[in-house]
């Protein structure tokens with residue numbers, strides 16, 4: 110697939126539609142809150158700053174604290190892994206009041222997570238949700254090994270990630286390739302689950318007022334790679350593909 114930004118793996122089609130340029134690093138904060146496609150661009154540019162050692166650490170001064178003390182308007186909800194190497198505000202180079210975040214091992218979600226995510230959408234009017242997995246995820250790795258008697262509540266994590274790990278095993282991939290495949294499959298599975306989650310998210314995702322996409326963070330390079338199929342299946346792209354040229 111041809112790419113405009115090799116590091117972030119964006120295809121020409123996606124980059125063009127989102128108006129993402131190769132040598133740009135900044136996107137407006139207010140526009141990101143109003144338009145989730147623009148918000149996606151803002152996350153991509155912020156991560157580009159971080160990965161290329163150009164972080165500006167925005168909105169973290171005393172004045173920013175005062176500005177946000179009476180309310181919040183985060184432009185994205187991130188559903189990420191609890192892994193200490195994936196600090197969301199740092200890797201997207203965002204600040205106070207920017208990201209609404211839930212993090213659990215393997216970004217496995219349960220009732221409380223759903224309520225949290227719906228709150229962001231219904232009350233805070235956040236229009237973009239990113240499910241963020243990462244390479245070398247210990248939770249996914251544990252699910253790949255399918256231990257017979259995982260300790261305590263860890264079993265709930267293993268069970269949730271199991272479908273993705275089984276699909277990776279069915280591919281007969283080796284070692285890190287298998288884990289990488291399972292990490293991506295797990296994110297896609299979680300994106301689909303949220304898109305179908307009734308009654309709030311399913312309705313909003315279908316109408317296009319809420320975007321739910323998936324991405325995988327690479328611990329080594331620092332880049333977040335958005336999963337193309339979760340972008341190309343968004344209403345804006347999906348509707349286009351129905352038009353036969």
Ligand SMILES: [Zn+2]
Pocket residue numbers: 190191192214215216243245246247248249
């Ligand atoms: Zn992890």
